[in-house]
């Protein structure tokens with residue numbers, strides 16, 4: 045079984061406290077400790093000497109570093125700003141070192157915590173600068189690397205909160221908070237604010253309201269607002285399932301009907317939806333032009349009737365001629 049090698053850090057600054065395998069922040073503006081003791085724990089018992097590394101290299105001997113005889117305790121006194129860094133201890137013979145801990149003299153890296161991950165237009169948003177331990181740490185905010193001032197819809201209700209009221213599209217961007225002490229400052233990672241728009245009511249756009257049989261037809265679900273909208277289509281109240289004749293393009297924003305057939309005539313509607321709602325268009329009627337059977341039958345009948353008339357007329361005139369000839 046492997047035993048972990050880990051640390052205890054003791055600050056002797058009146059009250060002792062320790063941390064284990066974590067970041068250790070020392071706020072030099074806050075009554076800093078006179079010394080720090082790093083203890084190498086859980087070395088296998090037959091390992092008599094601990095080795096120390098700082099920022100990946102073996103720790104050089106320094107007058108303000110003191111080791112216990114087994115080198116398992118390292119006391120740094122007096123503490124200097126240049127002692128900040130990443131420390132680990134371990135065993136050379138075992139070739140194993142502890143997880144490092146960071147000794148820092150500036151604020152720990154803050155993080156931005158939003159009051160809501162769904163930043164919907166018109167709503168309010170609070171961004172909190174988190175992970176700040178000392179109240180004396182100052183916080184400033186920036187968007188796209190430009191410092192934000194308290195103005196109009198932007199306020200700072202507390203030292204750590206940026207409050208944005210009635211979100212607008214222009215509030216999109218990369219926000220950071222910066223924690224500052226007189227010894228330096230630390231910036232959070234970017235927090236991306238993306239404004240979502242609920243879908244507004246769509247309308248079905250047709251190239252032509254009448255389409256000839258066997259042609260292709262394209263219908264578009266048009267709408268003004270709606271972030272990452274997805275679309276569904278209905279014909280005569282029934283959901284259209286994409287198929288090789290009903291082709292959905294751009295998540296269904298366009299519906300293309302290939303080789304229109306007579307039953308495709310009907311009433312079409314589309315819906316646009318995202319996480320913030322669904323809206324459905326008014327119905328639109330599509331007519332399919334086709335050569336109907338009745339038209340064909342009527343045409344044939346008319347032609348036949350005309351032919352018969354011609355025959356009858358011809359017979360009549362022929363008859364009359366022969367009667368007139370006989371009369372003479």
Ligand SMILES: *[C@@H]1O[C@H](CO)[C@@H](O)[C@H](O)[C@H]1NC(C)=O
Pocket residue numbers: 054081083112113114116117
């Ligand atoms: C290491 O430091 C701790 C805390 O100060 C102490 O209790 C312990 O005896 C020390 N160990 C050695 C070997 O000096």
Ligand SMILES: *[C@@H]1O[C@H](CO)[C@@H](O)[C@H](O)[C@H]1NC(C)=O
Pocket residue numbers: 159168169170201202205207
């Ligand atoms: C933002 O923070 C302020 C101050 O803490 C609070 O009054 C407000 O309700 C918060 N707003 C939101 C949207 O969380």
Ligand SMILES: *[C@@H]1O[C@H](CO)[C@@H](O)[C@H](O)[C@H]1NC(C)=O
Pocket residue numbers: 187188214215216217218
């Ligand atoms: C911030 O940058 C993003 C692109 O990175 C841009 O879309 C946004 O409009 C910018 N915001 C402001 C307020 O300039």
Ligand SMILES: *[C@@H]1O[C@H](CO)[C@@H](O)[C@H](O)[C@H]1NC(C)=O
Pocket residue numbers: 165241243244245268269
């Ligand atoms: C689209 O969003 C803007 C900004 O919120 C709003 O002013 C507008 O009324 C919306 N349009 C529609 C059709 O919903």
Ligand SMILES: *[C@@H]1O[C@H](CO)[C@@H](O)[C@H](O)[C@H]1NC(C)=O
Pocket residue numbers: 258259260302303
């Ligand atoms: C309909 O679209 C298909 C596929 O895009 C194409 O092959 C075909 O020629 C089109 N037909 C007509 C009548 O435009």
